[in-house]
Amino acid sequence: MTGTVRQQKFGRLIQKELSDIFQRDQRGVLGNTFITIVEVRMSPDLSLAKVYISMMLAKDKKAILEKLDQHKKEIRKALGDRIRNQARIIPELAFLIDEVEEKAQRMDDLLKSLHIPPASSTEE
Numbered sequence: 001m002t003g004t005v006r007q008q009k010f011g012r013l014i015q016k017e018l019s020d021i022f023q024r025d026q027r028g029v030l031g032n033t034f035i036t037i038v039e040v041r042m043s044p045d046l047s048l049a050k051v052y053i054s055m056m057l058a059k060d061k062k063a064i065l066e067k068l069d070q071h072k073k074e075i076r077k078a079l080g081d082r083i084r085n086q087a088r089i090i091p092e093l094a095f096l097i098d099e100v101e102e103k104a105q106r107m108d109d110l111l112k113s114l115h116i117p118p119a120s121s122t123e124e
Helices: 005-024 061-070 072-083 100-113
Strands: 034-042 048-056 092-097
Touching (some): 005 048, 048 061, 061 092, 072 092
């Protein structure tokens, strides 16, 4: 996690509230897609929040990201309703796909596909 303590605290607040908004999702923006907010990175002036999301078992991640971008104003409004007493400005939201999990899975797959012969015994 990078940034000042203030950026980190505000990022955690936004992460918690956005997670709750996505979990409830009364508007049906996400359908039955399960989204996890991995991290929120704030700009130094707290006006922009880069929201890194992970989509487990999602077939078309780009389509879900586009859907989030289309409903960005609604999501920001819902966020504003929740944090208006704790923040002066409600940050603009930028949704990004967190690829750490996919990279880890690819690394695991590569390691499993390696053919490493067993070590020979030198005691014989």
